[in-house]
Amino acid sequence: MQRRFERKLIRACLPFFLLIACVAPAAQTEPVVQVDSVLTWSHPAPWFGGFSGVEVNADGTRLIAVSDRGRVVQARMVREEGRLVSLELEKNAPLKGPKGKALSGKAHDAESLARDNTGQLYVSFEHNHRVARLDSENGVTTPLPKHQDFAGFEPNAGMETLAAHPDGRLFTTPESGGPASGPFPLYAFDGNSWAITAEIPRRGPFLPVDADFAEDGTLYLLERTITPLGFRSRIRSFDLTAPALGEETLLTSGPGQYDNLEALSTWQDAAGQTRLTLLSDDNFFVMQRNEVVELILAKPGPGD
Structure with missing residues (x-):
């Protein structure tokens, strides 16, 4: 339902999007983040697009992404003096169930991707809310145990985030969260079962759409909201061991930026x-694009 609402809103606001495309909005980026590259990734195949989850390898030369139409793709990241200039598609495969049959219908709606400290990939799905191990070479997924709460997530607002902590635990939070004014529960999987380990404060209209951990255990959360003038994004960071989770806002984009x-x-x-490294979901809509944005976190200066 929410996906259809998004598409209807996009079409209704099309004249505003065109205006925004012609007049770039002023950036609302905090000084701790530098925008290094912004580019559009395209390919003629009809299945290409709808990317909702990504993992970049340790040296930034390759990425793996999953789409909400049940595809896993691998690409080479072409760089010039470290700056990303293009992506070259190398492999792709449909997502499959444990027995090797291609997922279909709502069961193939992949929303996030994570890689743990052993190199194992995991993918989260909404509608049929679950997390599964993923073999990126053949697309086979093997579901993990579920938490009882997963069945109560909204159909198109489930586990849009999935992140692997350096200690091997998986973390996820639903896009819908709890009450409209309440925090977002953060679930952790210890290899056997899921448990709520923290609550992410809700700030304004933004909703979680992906997350990842850095090597030092910092959690980076990507959030999104939709306005009549286009999408807005926000990135917050958290230290799960600190008081009030050490919350910091790193970036808040302007509408349509x-x-x-x-x-x-x-x-x-x-x-x-x-x-x-951020990817956009084009919703397979002609007025949107598969955008790749790469940001650099500025190092604190003396005395910071």
């Missing part, structure tokens, strides 16, 4: 800089 950013992966480059 970026497309429908739904996927986030964090990694560290050769210079020791933390980078955030």
Whole structure:
């Protein structure tokens, strides 16, 4: 339902999107984040698009992404002096169930991707809310145990986030959260079962759409809201061991500044800089694009 609402809103606001495309909005980026590259990733195949989850490898040369139409893709990240300039599609496969049959209908709606400290990939799905191990080479998924709360998540507002902590635990939070004014529950999987370990404060109209952990255990949360003038994105960071979770807002974009950013992966480059690679979900709609945005977290200066 919410996906249809998003598409209807996009079409209704089409004249505003065109205006925004012609007049770029002023950035609302806090000084701790630098925008390093923004590009559009395209491919003629009809299945290409709808990317909602991404993982970048340790040296930023390749990525794996999943789409909400049940596809896993692998691509080479082409860089010039460290800056991302293009992506080259290398492999793709339909997502499949444990017995190797391609997922279909609402069962194939993949929303997030995570890689643990052993290299194992995991994917989350909404509608039929679940998390599964993923073999990126053949697309086979093997479901993990569920928490009892998962069955109560809204049909199209479930586990849009999935992140692997350096200690091996998986974390997820639903897009819908609890009450409209309440926090978002953060679930952790210890290899056997899920449990709520924290609550992410709700700030304004933004909803969680992806998350990832850095090597130091910092959780980066990508959020989104929709306005008549276009999508807005926000990135917050959290320290799960700190009082009040050490919450910090790193970026808040203006309406239409970026497309429908739904996927986030964090990694560290050769210079020791933390980078955030973001992908947008184009909803397979002609007026949207599969946008790739790469950010660099500025290092604190002396005295900061």
